[in-house]
Amino acid sequence: GESVGLHLPTLSVQEGDNSIINCAYSNSASDYFIWYKQESGKGPQFIIDIRSNMDKRQGQRVTVLLNKTVKHLSLQIAATQPGDSAVYFCAENAGGTSYGKLTFGQGTILTVHP
Amino acid sequence: GAVVSQHPSRVICKSGTSVKIECRSLDFQATTMFWYRQFPKKSLMLMATSNEGSKATYEQGVEKDKFLINHASLTLSTLTVTSAHPEDSSFYICSARDGGSDNSPLHFGNGTRLTVT
Numbered sequence: 001g002e003s004v005g006l007h008l009p010t011l012s013v014q015e016g017d018n019s020i021i022n023c024a025y026s027n028s029a030s031d032y033f034i035w036y037k038q039e040s041g042k043g044p045q046f047i048i049d050i051r052s053n054m055d056k057r058q059g060q061r062v063t064v065l066l067n068k069t070v071k072h073l074s075l076q077i078a079a080t081q082p083g084d085s086a087v088y089f090c091a092e093n094a095g096g097t098s099y100g101k102l103t104f105g106q107g108t109i110l111t112v113h114p
Numbered sequence: 115g116a117v118v119s120q121h122p123s124r125v126i127c128k129s130g131t132s133v134k135i136e137c138r139s140l141d142f143q144a145t146t147m148f149w150y151r152q153f154p155k156k157s158l159m160l161m162a163t164s165n166e167g168s169k170a171t172y173e174q175g176v177e178k179d180k181f182l183i184n185h186a187s188l189t190l191s192t193l194t195v196t197s198a199h200p201e202d203s204s205f206y207i208c209s210a211r212d213g214g215s216d217n218s219p220l221h222f223g224n225g226t227r228l229t230v231t
Contacts, residue, residue, distance in 0.1 A: 034220075043120075043207050043222040044158070089157060100148055100211045100220055104157045 010109045019077040023090035023105045030092035035075045037086045085112045118210050120223035127198055135193045135226045137208035143188035144210035152205040164191040198230040
């Protein structure tokens with residue numbers, strides 16, 4: 001299943017399906033992007049990051065795609081599991097001396113049904 | 115395991131009182147820490163950047179006299195919500211930068227849930 005972060009903030013999938021979570025970022029000067037997972041009552045947990053000189057990066061079961069032309073970021077989760085249920089945020093960083101000052105997207109609620 | 119610790123994890127206080135929240139880096143030195151605020155079902159909003167040994171830098175719209183930040187050591191930053199009101203009730207989260215370069219990892223704490231009655 002797919003979500004467009006700004007208009008469909010919830011995504012429900014069946015266990016084993018692939019999930020795609022989308023994010024539009026705003027600052028063309030941003031050079032570093034991170035996806036975070038947040039479970040209820042906890043802080044953000046790092047999933048994967050990508051720098052602006054790349055357009056794709058893969059991790060374990062996750063892939064991040066970056067399209068700088070349209071300022072779009074996506075997170076693909078393969079073989080989604082119930083434990084993946086959480087809120088997912090993209091974050092952008094303008095870099096330089098402001099490194100670490102993140103601007104977060106609105107978030108997408110992912111629900112995985114067994 | 116957690117590398118950034120926040121304390122307390124939950125606090126309830128009465129209107130008009132002040133509350134201090136601590137953010138500690140456990141096994142690294144953090145010259146820079148960041149404080150975020152998150153309302154229910156909303157995203158994280160950066161409040162301020164905390165710099166060890168100097169004044170914090172606040173984001174536009176954040177009252178510095180309301181949210182006092184002290185970065186007294188390389189492993190500790192504190193956020194004090196002064197004269198708290200119910201609208202200050204929120205989830206406060208800190209992050210810390212492990213190193214000074216653009217490749218330095220960012221670590222988040224597990225947040226502090228503040229409820230003002």
